[in-house]
Amino acid sequence: MTIKDIAKESGYSVSTVSRVLNNRRDVSPEAKKRISEIVAAYNFIPNNNAKHLKQSTSKNIAVLVKGTSNMLFANIVEEVQKMLEETKYSAEVCYMDEDKNEVEQALILCRERKPMGILFLGGNPSNFKEKYEQIEVPGVLITNCGKELPFENLSSVSVDDIAAAKKALYTGHIGDGKIFVYNVDRVVKIRTGEEDFEALEDVE
Secondary structure, eight states: OOHHHHHHHHTSOHHHHHHHHTTOSSSOHHHHHHHHHHHHHTTOOOOHHHHHHHHTOOSEEEEEEEOSOOHHHHHHHHHHHHHHHTSSOEEEEEEEOTTSOHHHHHHHHHHHTOOSEEEEESOOHHHHHHHGGGOOSOEEESSSOOTTOOOTTEEEOOOOHHHHHHHHHOOSSTTOOOOOOOOOOOOBOTTTOOBTHHHHOOOO
């Protein structure tokens, strides 16, 4: 019997089982009762060696960047590094190709580097649905919305582009028009030849 077995039988995530075993308070009474019943039924004893290993993990926060040409990501990474410099943590930035699976890469990072948490820049939500339950450390989606992903250890910080556009353009009069939403892969400023983030800056 392992933590994953308990998670499967209880219907709760691995991270929830872990919180119950560590007597954390941020667990619902229903989850705690169900998991505790299974633990008692199987006489499950947590592996203290594994717990000690987890407690001795690094103070690194992994920043997993999908794609190397996005200038917006570069600016976000720079700001994250500046913020972490003022804390006891440090950023470990990992770049990956666009066609790679970011969750599989995160699993490798967790095994080999044991980060305290993971920040995801870019990614495909479907990848998270398939394998994110195997990740126990906290994760944050910075450029995608994680509202529809059912993982207690996954949060998101994103901008609702449509809501922002509605607020900016709404007048309440006939003729407000419609908003057409498309994904933009590349921006080029014709006059200067600047691309991507630089092309969006109005600096002369």
